[in-house]
Amino acid sequence: MTGTPAPFERSLARLHVAADPGGARVVGSVVAAAAIEGGLATEVAAHLASAAEAVGRAVGARGFDDATEAAVDVEVVRRGHRVVVRIDDLGLPFAYRDEDDVDGVALADAVAGRWVDEVHHEWRGRAGNRTTLSRHLDPGRDHRAEGPAGVDGPAGAVGHPGDDAEADARGIPSPAAPAHTARLAGPDDAEAICRLTWRTYGPTYQHDEYYQPGRLAHLLADGTQVSFLTVLDTGEVVGHSAVVLEGPGAVVVEGGRAMVDPRYRGHHLMAATHELRDRWFAEHGVLALTGAAVTAHTRSQRDGPVLSMMLGFLPPVHFAGIDGTDTALREAVVGGIFPMAELPPQGVLVPRRDADALDDLYAVSGLPRDVTRANGSGPDRATSALDLRVVADLGHAVVRVATVGEDLADALGRRLEAVARSGIDVTYIDLALDDPAVSWAADVAADAGCVFAGLRPLERQGVDEVRYQHLGATRVDRDAIHLRHPQARALLDYVLSQRQEAR
Numbered sequence: 478m479t480g481t482p483a484p485f486e487r488s489l490a491r492l493h494v495a496a497d498p499g500g501a502r503v504v505g506s507v508v509a510a511a512a513i514e515g516g517l518a519t520e521v522a523a524h525l526a527s528a529a530e531a532v533g534r535a536v537g538a539r540g541f542d543d544a545t546e547a548a549v550d551v552e553v554v555r556r557g558h559r560v561v562v563r564i565d566d567l568g569l570p571f572a573y574r575d576e577d578d579v580d581g582v583a584l585a586d587a588v589a590g591r592w593v594d595e596v597h598h599e600w601r602g603r604a605g606n607r608t609t610l611s612r613h614l615d616p617g618r619d620h621r622a623e624g625p626a627g628v629d630g631p632a633g634a635v636g637h638p639g640d641d642a643e644a645d646a647r648g649i650p651s652p653a654a655p656a657h658t659a660r661l662a663g664p665d666d667a668e669a670i671c672r673l674t675w676r677t678y679g680p681t682y683q684h685d686e687y688y689q690p691g692r693l694a695h696l697l698a699d700g701t702q703v704s705f706l707t708v709l710d711t712g713e714v715v716g717h718s719a720v721v722l723e724g725p726g727a728v729v730v731e732g733g734r735a736m737v738d739p740r741y742r743g744h745h746l747m748a749a750t751h752e753l754r755d756r757w758f759a760e761h762g763v764l765a766l767t768g769a770a771v772t773a774h775t776r777s778q779r780d781g782p783v784l785s786m787m788l789g790f791l792p793p794v795h796f797a798g799i800d801g802t803d804t805a806l807r808e809a810v811v812g813g814i815f816p817m818a819e820l821p822p823q824g825v826l827v828p829r830r831d832a833d834a835l836d837d838l839y840a841v842s843g844l845p846r847d848v849t850r851a852n853g854s855g856p857d858r859a860t861s862a863l864d865l866r867v868v869a870d871l872g873h874a875v876v877r878v879a880t881v882g883e884d885l886a887d888a889l890g891r892r893l894e895a896v897a898r899s900g901i902d903v904t905y906i907d908l909a910l911d912d913p914a915v916s917w918a919a920d921v922a923a924d925a926g927c928v929f930a931g932l933r934p935l936e937r938q939g940v941d942e943v944r945y946q947h948l949g950a951t952r953v954d955r956d957a958i959h960l961r962h963p964q965a966r967a968l969l970d971y972v973l974s975q976r977q978e979a980r
Contacts (some may be wrong), residue, residue, distance in 0.1 A: 481727045483759045485699040486556040489515050496537035496547035496566065503550055507531030511553035514561040516614045524592035525612050531586075532564050532608045540568025540606065558686070558695035559594070559611050567605040583807060588869045588899035599864035600879060613692065655709050655741070659749035661757075662704035662717075667694035670704065678735040678894040681794065684734065685870070704734070705754045707746045716746045720766070729935045730758075732766035732815070756843065758817045765817055765935055769810040775961040778811060782841035783965035785812035785931025785944055786972045789951040790874050791902040801905030807872070807903070807951055809958050811965055814934045816857055820844060825910040825941050826851040828919035831929050834971055835943065841964055846941070851916035856881040861888045867896060869924060873903040876940075883916040885921045893925060893947055910941040911943045919945070928975035931968065948976065 490511035494500040504527040510520035533549055541547040549563040587593045587610070593609040631781040662670065667690040674687040685693045688814065696702040707716025715738040721731040737746060758766075769787070770778040773794060791808035822845035839846050843932045861882035867874040874896045876889065889906065896904050906922050908915050927945040933940045955973060960966050 480903050480906065481730065481763060484556060484698050484701040484722060485946075486554040486561070489553040489555055489560075491550075491552045493548060494533075496533050496540065496549045497544070498534065498537070501530045501533035501537065501548070504564070506548065507551065507554045508553055512560045512562075512612070514711040515553065515555040517560050517612060517776060518615065521592075522560075524587070525560065525591070525610060526591055528587040528596075528610050529562050529564060531883075532610070535562070536566045536568060536606075540566050543949055544568075546774050557699040558614050558692040560614065562610040564608045565605060585825060585895060585898040585900075588901065591869060591956065594869050594921075597864070597866040598736060599877075600862040602647070609819070640780055649653055657707055657709050657715070657746055657749070659753040660708060661753070662697055664694040664698040664707050664759055666704070666706060666714060666920075667691070667697060671707075672719055673717055673738060676738055680708055685735070685866040698768070704756065705750045705757070707737075707750045715741050718747070718748055719751060720763075728762060728764040728939055729767055729814070730763055731768065733768045734814065755817065763817055763940050766815040767812065767936075768815070768931075768937070769812045770876070772958040772960060773804070773813060774810045775959050778961040779815075779832040780812055781815070782838070782963060783811040783813055783931075783962060784838050784842060785933065786965070786968045787812060787905065787930050788946060788972065788976075789948055790871070790873060794878075804954070804957050806954055809953070811960065812931060812933070814842065814844075815831070818823070818934070821939075822846065823911075823939075823941070824849065826915050827910060828911065828916040828943065829853055830916070830919055830923060831943070834929060835932060838968075839962075842932070842934065844934055851913065853916045853920075854913055855917045856883055858882050859884060861885045861891060863888055865896075867890050867899065867901065871900075872901055873905065874901055875905045875907065875918075877907045878909070878918060881908075881918045882914055885918055885925065889921065889925055902951045904947045904949075906947065907933065907936070907942045908945070909937050910943055919943070922947075923979075926979050928979050953959055 479497065490507050491913045492503070492507055494503050502895075507884060508529040509522045509526035512525050513519060517525065529551070536549050537544065537547045550564065552563045554563070587595060593610045593612050595609070595756075597609040597611075599607050670689055670693060671690050674682050681687070681689070686696060697704060699876050702719050702721050704717060704719040706714050708714055717734065717736050718732070719734040723731075735747070757763075758852050769790065771791070771794060772778075786809065788809045789807040792808040793805055794808050824847040826849055829850055839848055858880065858973055859882050861878065861879070861884055862880035863878055864877040865874065867878075876892050878885070882888070893904055906927055908922070912918070925947065927947045930944040930946040933943065933944050936942045953973070953976065958969060960969060
C-alpha cells in the first residue's frame with residue numbers, strides 16, 4: 478500500500494518577513510504578484526493580497542508578546558484550479574478578540590465580498606499557526622449557459638445516476654450492454670465528463686466544476702480528484718465516479734459524483750468501474766469511503782444506515798425532472814461510511830447528552846467499537862485550539878476542536894460570531910471521540926446553540942468524531958427533507974427536536 482497520493486502543486490513565491498505594518502505590506506505585494514503569475518486576474522489577485530496582508534497584521538498584533546519576535550512565513554502555490562496562500566507563524570493561537578483580528582478582517586470581509594473561496598485557520602502545536610486562503614481561477618466556459626455541443630439536455634428521467642439496480646426496478650429498458658471498458662480519467666477527459674454531466678443532470682448538478690472543463694481538468698491533473706470512467710468502444714464516456722482527496726495519506730476519502738448516461742441505465746456498466754476503484758483503494762491504503770447524499774429526493778441515497786444529518790449543508794439545489802425539489806431553502810444532506818477494507822477496532826468515549834443516539838448509530842453501522850460514556854470531566858488545560866475552515870461557495874463553515882480547553886465557550890462563541898459576520902449561518906463543530914473532555918465540550922457546544930448532527934467515523938486521522946451544527950437563522954422545512962431509510966427518519970426527528978429546544 479502506498480498511501481493516498483499528495484495533490485500536486487507548483488510553488489509561485491516564498492518569503493519570511495517581520496509581521497509588522499511594513500512586513501504586512503510586503504506580504505500583500507508578493508501575494509498579488511504571485512497570484513497574477515498563478516493565473517488570477519489583477520483585481521482578484523489584489524483582493525486575495527488584501528486578505529493575506531490583513532492576516533499578517535493580525536499576527537503582529539495578536540500573536541506575540543514580544544513584537545520584535547513577530548514574523549511570518551508565506552508561500553503562494555498554484556494547486557489545481559486554485560491559487561492558495563499559506564501564512565505560518567510560531568506565535569500563540571489567535572485570540573479572536575475584536576474586529577481587528579483575522580476573523581474580522583480577512584474572514585468576514587474576504588468571504589462576504591467573495592474575495593476568497595475558502596479560509597482555513599488552524600493551530601498546529603509546535604508548528605504554530607497556519608492560515609490558508611484559497612481562490613479559484615476564472616473557471617472559463619460554463620456549459621450551463623449553452624449546453625455542450627450536440628447534447629440537448631438530460632435524456633430521459635433524471636434518477637439516481639449511479640444505481641443500475643434501481644434503474645432496473647423502475648422499468649427503464651435494458652437492452653444488451655454495449656462493449657465497454659473501465660479506466661482512470663486524465664485531464665483530456667474533462668470535456669467528456671462535463672458532457673456526461675449535462676446529459677445526466679441538465680444544468681442542475683451542484684458541483685460547478687462539472688460544467689467547467691478547464692477547472693475540472695486541473696483537478697484531474699493535480700490529483701485532487703481521481704475519476705473512474707466507463708468508456709464505450711467508440712470512445713464515448715457513459716459512466717463516472719470519483720473520489721476527492723483532502724491530503725496525502727488519508728485513510729478515508731470522499732466518494733460520489735456517480736453518474737450513468739440515462740441511455741444506458743440498467744446495463745450494469747459501472748461494475749468494471751467499481752472494480753477499478755476498489756483496486757485503487759487497496760493500492761493506496763484507503764479503508765473507507767464517505768459521502769453525503771442530498772435529501773431533496775431519495776434517489777441518491779443508499780439503503781444502508783445514515784450516520785449524520787447535516788441541515789443547511791448546501792445552497793438550494795433544483796433537480797430537473799424530479800417533482801418537489803424546487804425550493805429556496807438550503808439543502809440538507811445525510812452522511813454515511815462505506816468500508817472498503819477491514820476496519821481496525823477502537824475505543825470511543827461518547828458525550829452523555831447524546832449517548833443513546835450515538836449508541837444507536839454505532840449499532841447500525843457495525844463498526845468494531847468499544848463504546849464508553851464519557852464521565853463529564855472538564856479539560857486539563859486552559860487554552861483551546863480550534864481549526865476554522867470557511868467554504869464560501871457552499872456557504873458553511875467547520876470548526877474542528879483540536880484541543881479542548883477551559884476557554885472553549887469563549888473561543889467557540891467568537892468563531893461563531895466571526896462566521897456570522899461573513900454572512901454565513903451554518904457552522905459544524907467536530908469533537909474527537911478519544912478526548913476525556915468530550916462530554917464537557919458537547920455541553921459547551923449545546924449552550925452555544927448547537928444541536929446534534931451525527932457520527933463521522935475515522936475522520937480525525939483514523940479517530941471517530943461527533944459532529945454538532947449551529948444553524949443560526951437557517952430555515953428548515955421538514956417536508957422538504959426526503960429520506961429513504963426509516964433509521965434516517967428517526968435521526969432527523971432527534972435532530973429537529975434538539976433544534977426546537979435550542980430555539
